[in-house]
Amino acid sequence: MFRPVLFSELKHYSWKKFSSDLFAGATVGVVALPLAMAFAIASGFSPARGIYTAIVAGFLISFFGGSSVQIGGPTGAFIVIISSIYLKFGDAGLLAATMMAGIILILFGAFRMGALIKFIPFPVTTGFTSGIAVVIFATQLNDLLGLGLASMPAGFIGKLACCVENAGKINPATVGVSAFTVIAICLVKRFLPRWPAMLIGMLAATVLTALCGFQVETIGSRFGELPRTLPMPAFVFPGWHELPELVMPAFTIALLAGIESLLSATVADGMTGGRHRPNTELTAQGIGNIGSVLFGGIPATGAIARTATNIKSGGRTPIAGIIHAVVLALILLLLAPQAKLIPLAALAGIMMVVCYNMCEYRTFLQIFKGPKSDWAVMLTTFLLTVFVDLVAAVEIGVVLAALLFIRRMSEISNVSAITGELGGDRVEPVDDPDAIERREVPDHVVVFEIQGPFFFGAVDGFRDAAMSHRSTEDRIIILRMRMVPAIDATGLNVLADFLRQCRKEKIGLILSGVLSDSQPMRAMEHYGLAAEIGKENICPHIDKALARARALV
Numbered sequence: 001m002f003r004p005v006l007f008s009e010l011k012h013y014s015w016k017k018f019s020s021d022l023f024a025g026a027t028v029g030v031v032a033l034p035l036a037m038a039f040a041i042a043s044g045f046s047p048a049r050g051i052y053t054a055i056v057a058g059f060l061i062s063f064f065g066g067s068s069v070q071i072g073g074p075t076g077a078f079i080v081i082i083s084s085i086y087l088k089f090g091d092a093g094l095l096a097a098t099m100m101a102g103i104i105l106i107l108f109g110a111f112r113m114g115a116l117i118k119f120i121p122f123p124v125t126t127g128f129t130s131g132i133a134v135v136i137f138a139t140q141l142n143d144l145l146g147l148g149l150a151s152m153p154a155g156f157i158g159k160l161a162c163c164v165e166n167a168g169k170i171n172p173a174t175v176g177v178s179a180f181t182v183i184a185i186c187l188v189k190r191f192l193p194r195w196p197a198m199l200i201g202m203l204a205a206t207v208l209t210a211l212c213g214f215q216v217e218t219i220g221s222r223f224g225e226l227p228r229t230l231p232m233p234a235f236v237f238p239g240w241h242e243l244p245e246l247v248m249p250a251f252t253i254a255l256l257a258g259i260e261s262l263l264s265a266t267v268a269d270g271m272t273g274g275r276h277r278p279n280t281e282l283t284a285q286g287i288g289n290i291g292s293v294l295f296g297g298i299p300a301t302g303a304i305a306r307t308a309t310n311i312k313s314g315g316r317t318p319i320a321g322i323i324h325a326v327v328l329a330l331i332l333l334l335l336a337p338q339a340k341l342i343p344l345a346a347l348a349g350i351m352m353v354v355c356y357n358m359c360e361y362r363t364f365l366q367i368f369k370g371p372k373s374d375w376a377v378m379l380t381t382f383l384l385t386v387f388v389d390l391v392a393a394v395e396i397g398v399v400l401a402a403l404l405f406i407r408r409m410s411e412i413s414n415v416s417a418i419t420g421e422l423g424g425d426r427v428e429p430v431d432d433p434d435a436i437e438r439r440e441v442p443d444h445v446v447v448f449e450i451q452g453p454f455f456f457g458a459v460d461g462f463r464d465a466a467m468s469h470r471s472t473e474d475r476i477i478i479l480r481m482r483m484v485p486a487i488d489a490t491g492l493n494v495l496a497d498f499l500r501q502c503r504k505e506k507i508g509l510i511l512s513g514v515l516s517d518s519q520p521m522r523a524m525e526h527y528g529l530a531a532e533i534g535k536e537n538i539c540p541h542i543d544k545a546l547a548r549a550r551a552l553v
Contacts, residue, residue: 002109002283004064005276006318017317024315025323027196028071031309032058032324033331034202037219037339038347038354039074042139043082043298046223047339047347048332050074052230053297055328057288061302062321064287066114066280067265069272071306071321072288076354077256078299080135080390085249087154092238093246098293099235100250101257105286108258114278120259121401123378126363128393131385133358136351143348146174146216156386173214174345181205181349194312198350205346220340228336230329233294252391253299257285261302271311305357373404409453434482434542444475445549447512447542451483454520456490462498474507476549480542482513487520492527499533508552511538512545 032054040050054073061072085094108114138159142149147169152159181201188197209216219226238246265276285301292300310320364382368375381397436447450462487495502509511533514521521538524530530538539545 001279003066003277003280004284004318005066005068005280006063009068009317009319013317013319018319020314021317021320022323024310024313025320026327027313028306028310028315028320028324029327029331030199031196032071032073032303032306032328034198034347034350035303035306035354036074036328037342038350039076039079040298041143041344041347042076042136042351043074043079044086045298046226047219048223048226049296049298051226051328051332052295053292053300055230055325055332056295056297057292057300058328059322059325060291061261061284061288061300062318062325064280064284065318065321066277066282066284067268067302067307068274068276068317069268069307069311069315069320070261070265070276070281070302070318071310071324072261072285072300073303073306074298074300075260075303076136076351076358077129077132077260077301078253079139080132080385081249081252081256082298083139084154084389084391085246089238089242089246092236093242094298095236095293096238096243097246097250098253098289098299100246101253101299102286102288102290102293104251104254105257105282105289107286108254109279109281109283109286112279114262114280114282120255120398121374121377121405123367123374124381124394124397124401125259125263126360126367127378127381127397128385128390130359130361130364131382131393132390133355133360134386136358137355140348140351140355143217143344144175144178144352146171146345148217171216174216174343177205177209177214177216177343177345178349178352180208181346182352185350185353198353202342202346202350205349206342209343209346210341214343216343216345218340218344219342222344224340226332226336226339228333230332231296234296235294248391248395252394253289254286255394257289257299257301258282260304261285264302264304264307267304268307268311271308272316373407377401377404406456409455436542439542439546441546442476442550442553444473444553445478445546446474446476447478447480449480449483453486453488454481454484454491454495455486455488462494476508476510476552477502478510478512478542478545478549480512480545481520482542484513484520487523489527492523492529495524496527496529496532499529508549509533509537510545510548510552512542513540514538515540 033051036050036054037047038050040047040053058072061070065072082094085097089097135156138156139152141147141159141163142152145163147163147166148171149162149166152162181204184204185197185201188195188200208214209218261281262278265278265281269275281302289299292298310324315321364378367378377397377400380400381393384393384396441447454462499509514524521530524533537548539548
């Protein structure tokens, strides 16, 4: 259900909560300002569009969201995909892709996929997050080194090669301002952790540049003066022929927004002891993204760092997120003319800190100590993100992880003969009160045990065991399914084929351990297999199955 937390909180809101939210919202608004501008510039847009995103999407995500403390806005995860869409399809294509992503997110929420989207494998998220950090680093080299290039090649290797070719154009003053910004941010975080480090670093670099008269590029020299108000909502249609090509980029935006927002909300729950509403949060993310691009913004999602800042500053309800958006709007209204003095090198320095935080190199290296399949998926996703594009990385990474999951599930799903001369293959524990060895199995009856989900990845094992472990003297086959939590259409089809093969050879088939309220029983009833086997041949316990076998023999 769509149940925004804001409306629940307002029922028992108080002035005490408001004063806490007011301080937290103002703090996060100040913290979000340099990040919003830096993310927009890194994506290839004017800094104003980052501020528009933080204002509009931040307001809508807090207003309609499923988390009490989530702060929405532009994030580094989108930089790669945004810039690639913009370069290929222009503003109209980006607007359409983001609106499509917003609709997809709303559908995710409507179909209650909030609990499912969090199960994107950790190696995949680590791989593309670390890859994004590397790509962002490459995009910032022009501003970081002061090369003064009008444009850079699209690919990662091309960017590095271009920087090497133009190494003679490096501006020492620009490098110095970037380094000063990074050092200032690190010092503030170390000694004044509650202060807005990135804002202080940006302001300190701006003052240093003005006092020393450094000849470095600023927001004003590249983009002019920032507008003081939000633009009117507008929609530009890209053309019907481009829409099919925008489907996968839109899905990637939606997937990234969903993953990052739910991850951020989960982290916030751990910090506050609360519990977010995932489906409502996905719907809010969709609304926020649609609103953002209509007002000239870019894609947005829940921002972990800003959400954590909100919590540490005392924010406890969505009012803090709304105040954060209002503070940004006031800053845009009152201080936009002064923003032209900010050196781009300072924003590039901020992005260096963001890249360092995003790369999660300790986690990246730790995964190499785990199963080979996991680090292979992570490394594949990482390399595809860096050298191909994020869309391909997410698609292939998720598919690889799914295939590996299927393989692992098939490894834990097995079929064994546990009676007759194959007793040595028994898989039952010795102290099992339902073990076959504690019971008398009639002659000409063979019992098979199926363990694990009976799905398409495990049916080959069933075929091999059922065919190779049978005797010409068998008259009854009992399939124990007490350890089968679920069965899919492939498993049902194989079971139906096995039933027909048994009938052809005049062998009776009895199922044991299939409870009336279990998923396998419901699936067999819907499939029509229960009626074909016969309800009298589907037994909830091995004792009843053996009694039925004696009657048939």
